Amino acid sequence: MKKMQYDEKSPKLLNSIVCAIDILGFSQMILDSCQTGLGNKLLSEINYLIEKNKNCIVPDKYSQGKIKIFTDNMVVAYPIDYDGESELNEILGNVAEYQFNLALEGLFVRGGISIGEFYINEDIVFGPALLDAHYQESEIACYPRIVLDDKTVEQLQRHIQNYNKMPEDHIILIDTDGKWFIGYLNTIFKYFKDCSNEYEFEMVKIKLLEKHKEKLEEMLTKHKENIFVWDKYVWTANYHNFFCDLYFPQEKDLKIAKHLLLSWPRQISTGDF
Incomplete structure (x- = not known):
């Protein structure tokens, strides 16, 4: 048919x-x-x-x-x-x-x-x-x-x-x-899925996640003074970290640092005048 x-x-x-x-x-x-x-x-x-x-x-x-x-x-x-x-x-x-x-x-x-x-x-x-x-x-x-x-x-x-x-x-x-x-x-699991070398396949996945992390960190830094835009990349960074915790719990360096995902107030100092 x-x-x-x-x-x-x-x-x-x-x-x-x-x-x-x-x-x-x-x-x-x-x-x-x-x-x-x-x-x-x-x-x-x-x-x-x-x-x-x-x-x-x-x-x-x-x-x-x-x-x-x-x-x-x-x-x-x-x-x-x-x-x-x-x-x-x-x-x-x-x-x-x-x-x-x-x-x-x-x-x-x-x-x-x-x-x-x-x-x-x-x-x-x-x-x-x-x-x-x-x-x-x-x-x-x-x-x-x-x-x-x-x-x-x-x-x-x-x-x-x-x-x-x-x-x-x-x-x-x-x-x-x-x-x-x-x-x-999850797309990373499609890359070289039939690769017989498991170590090589694992390294490819880690390299891809490292690149994803790098791009997100660029966006978080670039938009840190625009809370409306910055918040969108915070969401994506949290998703990235969730994925790393789920599938690569031993690779701590793959995660995006928490200080990039938080916005803290500060006290007024003489340098503000």
């Missing part, structure tokens, strides 16, 4: 899983780079990074997934066949890899995922699932996380119950506010 797919010639809404993604702080990056004469440099870097990493979203010609990019905004969609298990697993894993790869370059993203009617072609993205995914991204995510809306959570719960297994590599986490989100750091 032919798989469901978006028809370029005859637009029709299909039940789909849709993800909307936005790069955190990108508007300010554009303003800053153009004011300092570095607009073309930023444009070139962003173009390179998106081209380099977008293939992990729709990795091969056999995938029915579609992608639409507008600079820092991305919409990814997969039409759903049968119970949607394979499409859900595919989009979660692929989006996690994209999020992880950008984070290693110092670009942190937020996003939302929803399920519903949707259509996409070269010229248009359309449907209530897009509106719901965008709402999750712009109003609910807040931090550099990609959250699942209630419909997606319910679908995932059905799959867990029906197949008696958790999503691949435990990629979904539940935040303190109850929101389900993609734990993108």
Whole structure:
């Protein structure tokens, strides 16, 4: 039986899983780079990074997934066949890899995922699932996380119950506010997964986490005087530390130091006048 797919010639809404993604702080990056004469440099870097990493979203010609990019905004969609298990697993894993790869370059993203009617072609993205995914991204995510809306959570719960297994590599986490989100750091377990040298594989994972830590520390230092932005990277740093405690408890140096994640008041001194 032919798989469901978006028809370029005859637009029709299909039940789909849709993800909307936005790069955190990108508007300010554009303003800053153009004011300092570095607009073309930023444009070139962003173009390179998106081209380099977008293939992990729709990795091969056999995938029915579609992608639409507008600079820092991305919409990814997969039409759903049968119970949607394979499409859900595919989009979660692929989006996690994209999020992880950008984070290693110092670009942190937020996003939302929803399920519903949707259509996409070269010229248009359309449907209530897009509106719901965008709402999750712009109003609910807040931090550099990609959250699942209630419909997606319910679908995932059905799959867990029906197949008696958790999503691949435990990629979904539940935040303190109850929101389900993609734990993108689990992507490190995909790198060289078939490597026969366990020590080499372990070193690769540690190096990737060290790079993630380095980029986060840069962001925490850069934005320490802007509490609204800084708080978003504190959230991501806490997620990083949680992941390290869970999978690399002996590697204490992988964690981000607590003094970077706290803001203490101080008394007034003569130096303040």
